[in-house]
Amino acid sequence: MWRATCAVLGLFAFLTPPVSRLAPPDIDAVTFALAFKAGNADQYKNKQISGQGVSFHGVIQERIADGSTRTSLVATLGAAAPDGKVTPIKVWDNFVAAERERTTLVVALSGPSLPSLRTDSPSAIEFSGVYDGQVRTIMRVPQSADSSTPDTGPCPGEQPQQAKGGFYCAALLTGATAQIR
Numbered sequence: 669m670w671r672a673t674c675a676v677l678g679l680f681a682f683l684t685p686p687v688s689r690l691a692p693p694d695i696d697a698v699t700f701a702l703a704f705k706a707g708n709a710d711q712y713k714n715k716q717i718s719g720q721g722v723s724f725h726g727v728i729q730e731r732i733a734d735g736s737t738r739t740s741l742v743a744t745l746g747a748a749a750p751d752g753k754v755t756p757i758k759v760w761d762n763f764v765a766a767e768r769e770r771t772t773l774v775v776a777l778s779g780p781s782l783p784s785l786r787t788d789s790p791s792a793i794e795f796s797g798v799y800d801g802q803v804r805t806i807m808r809v810p811q812s813a814d815s816s817t818p819d820t821g822p823c824p825g826e827q828p829q830q831a832k833g834g835f836y837c838a839a840l841l842t843g844a845t846a847q848i849r
Contacts, residue, residue, distance in 0.1 A: 694718035694796060698745050698754050701773045704839040705748065709799065717775070717841055718796040720849065721745045724763045725806070726787040730778060739782045741846060742806055742838065743795055747771040760790060767812035770819065770836075776804035779844035792849040797841025808834035 695712055697719025703709050721743035730740040746754040747766035754773060757763050766772045777795055785791040805822040810833060823837035 697721070697743070697775055697795070698773070700799065701745055701775055701839065702748060702752060702754070704775075705773065709839055710801070712799050713801055715799060716796060717799055718794075719743070719745060719775075720792065720794045721774070722758060722763075723785050723791045723793055724757075724760065724809070727785055738778075738780060739784065740804075741777040741782050741785070741793070741795075741844075742774050742804075743777060743793060743846075745773045745775065748773040758790070758792075763790070764809060764811045767808050767834075768815045768817075770815060770817040772808075772836075774806060774838045776806065776838045776840045777844035777846055778804075778840055778842050779846075782844060782846050783848055785848065793846045794849055795841070795844055795846040797844030799839055800842055802840040802842060803837050804840040805835050806838050808836065 692715075694716045695718070697717050700709065700712050700717045703712060723741050724744050725742040728740040728742070729737040731737055744757055744763060746756045747762070747769070748754050748771050757766055763772070777797055779797065783793075803823040803826070805826040808819065812834060815834070819834040820836045822835040
């Protein structure tokens, strides 16, 4: 009897898929960011969001409630046309053009161990994090100030203090990890 029980349990363990295959797939960052831009991001609350982009903003030091700071990044996913088509952005001039046209599609990343990036050139990154409903105000690059398209402004409740320039609101992915590609 004992052998039969062990044999059945062994067969069951062999045929059962690993737990990692049972986990839901990560949400594509572009799909998520487009939903955020359209005001429909709540459907992705507490879901893992993954993707790749380029950091044009460089490293941002965010202040934590305990007074310490940690690295934060902004990943530019591309430029979003009104029809929903997203064009990847890889070079500075295209980034400034997308900022000027107000079509930049981004997510902000916050986590305890994000990489330090070079500040003198854009860095391609792969990232993953959880959207828990938080947002981050992003400042536009100064070169885009001559736009005829108005900015959406900072996130609700996040008025920048004594800062001039254009601002827009982006989804914040917490517990984020990233690696330079």
